Amino acid sequence: MIDSHLHLDDPKLADQTEQILADCRAQGIEFVINNSCDYDSMVNSVKLADTHDNVFATIGMHPHDSKSFDDKFVAAMERYAADPKVVAVGEIGLDYYYDLSDRAIQRDVFAEQIELADKWGLPLTLHVRDAYGDAWDILRAQKKHLNHGVLWHCYSGSAEFARQAANAGHYFAFGGAITFKNARKEDVTAQIPVDRVLSETDSPYMSPEPLRGRVNTPLNIPLIVAKLAQLYQTDVATMDARIRKNTLTLFTRIADYLNSK
Ligand SMILES: [Zn+2]
Secondary structure (H helix, E strand, O other), X not given: OEEEEEOOOOOOOHHHHHHHHHHXXXXXXXXXXXXXXXXXXXXXXXXXXXXXXXXXXXXXOOHHHHHHOOHHHHHHHHHHHOOOOEEEEEEEEEEXXXXXXXXXXXXXXXXXXXXXXXXXXXXXXXXXXXXXXXXHHXXXXXXXXXXXXXXEOOOXXXXXXXXXXXXXXXXXXXXXXXXXXXXOHHHHHOOOOHHHEEEOOOOOOOOOOOOOOOOOOHHHHHHHHHHHHHHOOOOHHHHXXXXXXXXXXXXXXXXXXXXXX
């Protein structure tokens, strides 16, 4: 199984990282993708990826931190982009729920990082909350730079929007939220072909049921894959194999790395 989005360097997990990654190996969780949010987490993500066979990294500025996006950050991205364990630009996007950075700055930083990802041949991992319309407008405006794949992390939009993005060939990662009782997950997954689905935990956040409210770890990924198997009316082994194939299709550097071993 695969966890395509988490934050092992978060203070809630940082002191247990080695144990968690050893437990992942023992429990058949093949690899995880540690996502960047700001300068420090980008440095930490790449360091984790470079020192652990079963960790890959993204580079990028979260919409919350858009206000600290500057030349120094771009120069660091540029350096890291050549690292074979760096597999995407993320998590980038718009968050109008928390509004921790000015919306106009969020939009500019999102658009710029789309261009950078294209320059380096990397896919995008998106974080979008309460801003699907504006996010779509930016993606449309940057269409000529969308050549390496788009992943909607922790997708929380409507079924209609899911259909629109799925029709554009985008991927969707689902985590703990799909196990919550009130989620409209059947309507959403009905719009998304099974070959566009990925699994994630977003650890240490978003623990799935029945662990909701606790600190999340990648060891909970089987709960997500089981729920996706149920939603796609298949068995866990088939769903797991499908997710692995999807993940390696989107994140081509992971496929290259595994083939080179
Ligand atoms: Zn995240």
